Each structure stands twice: as structure tokens, then as C-alpha cells.
Amino acid sequence: MFCRNCGKDVPENAEVCVNCGMKPLMGKKFCQNCGAETKENQEVCTKCGVKLKSSMGKGAKSKLVAGLLGIFLGWLGIHKFYLGYTVPGIIVLLISIIGGLPTIGGSILVMWIFGLIEGIIYLTKSDEDFDELYVQNKKQWF
Ligand SMILES: [Zn+2]
Ligand SMILES: [Zn+2]
Numbered sequence: 001m002f003c004r005n006c007g008k009d010v011p012e013n014a015e016v017c018v019n020c021g022m023k024p025l026m027g028k029k030f031c032q033n034c035g036a037e038t039k040e041n042q043e044v045c046t047k048c049g050v051k052l053k054s055s056m057g058k059g060a061k062s063k064l065v066a067g068l069l070g071i072f073l074g075w076l077g078i079h080k081f082y083l084g085y086t087v088p089g090i091i092v093l094l095i096s097i098i099g100g101l102p103t104i105g106g107s108i109l110v111m112w113i114f115g116l117i118e119g120i121i122y123l124t125k126s127d128e129d130f131d132e133l134y135v136q137n138k139k140q141w142f
Contacts, residue, residue, distance in 0.1 A: 002035035063130040067123035074115010088140045
């Protein structure tokens with residue numbers, strides 16, 4: 001098969017492409033069957049007609065889920081827990097809950113706007129950028 005990231009011919013079911021070092025099915029630039037160039041959101045290869053495979057690796061997180069959680073439940077830090085960022089999640093939760101009383105909900109509003117912004121940032125990233133930044137490199141804030 002061909003590496004979907006760089007288009008190099010790699011052994012069938014290879015875990016890592018020897019040419020670019022990525023998982024061969026993590027890319028979206030080439031067809032895994034014939035090596036023809038493909039577009040980002042293409043589902044079927046226009047040259048050979050096979051369904052394009054893609055795997056985002058084990059434990060991949062959904063950009064959409066993280067983004068929506070940030071937008072709707074960001075003040076609870078749920079999107080951070082979802083991405084496995086326990087400490088930042090707890091910080092957001094504590095600021096909302098403990099700060100909520102003395103500020104009459106003001107801190108919840110601030111944290112909600114904060115979650116909303118983060119959620120929107122997540123949704124504007126491409127799937128690759130999201131995976132690289134937030135799943136692999138664990139960028140915890142914004
Ligand atoms: Zn490659
Ligand atoms: Zn093809």
C-alpha cells in the first residue's frame with residue numbers, strides 16, 4: 001500500500017512509514033491503494049475507485065465533540081477532561097464553582113466565554129492540526 005501522508009510505497013499494514021515517520025493511514029494526501037494524490041475530505045479515490053482509509057491512531061479524540069463540549073459545557077472544564085487534561089479541567093471547574101458564589105456567577109460567565117473560545121478554536125483547526133496539537137502534543141490551553 002501507499003503512505004497516505006507522503007505517497008511512498010510501504011509494506012501492507014505497516015505501522016509507521018519509513019519515509020515520513022507518520023502512521024501511513026494518518027495522512028490524507030495520497031490514495032493508499034494507487035498512490036494518487038487525494039484531497040483532504042475526499043472519501044473515494046478518483047483514480048482507482050477504492051474507498052480511502054484513514055485512521056487517526058488509537059485513542060484519537062473527536063474535534064467536534066471537544067469543540068461542542070467547550071462551547072456548551074466549557075465552564076465545567078468538561079472539554080479539558082475529555083481531552084485528558086485533568087489538571088486544567090479541575091482548575092476551570094474550581095474557578096467556576098468556588099468563584100461563582102462571591103462573584104454571583106461572574107466567574108462562571110468568564111469560564112463559559114473561555115470554554116466557548118477554546119471550543120471555537122478546536123472547531124477551526126483541521127483534523128490533522130487538532131490531532132497533532134491537542135491529542136499528541138497535549139496543548140492544554142487554547
Ligand atoms: Zn510517508
Ligand atoms: Zn487510488
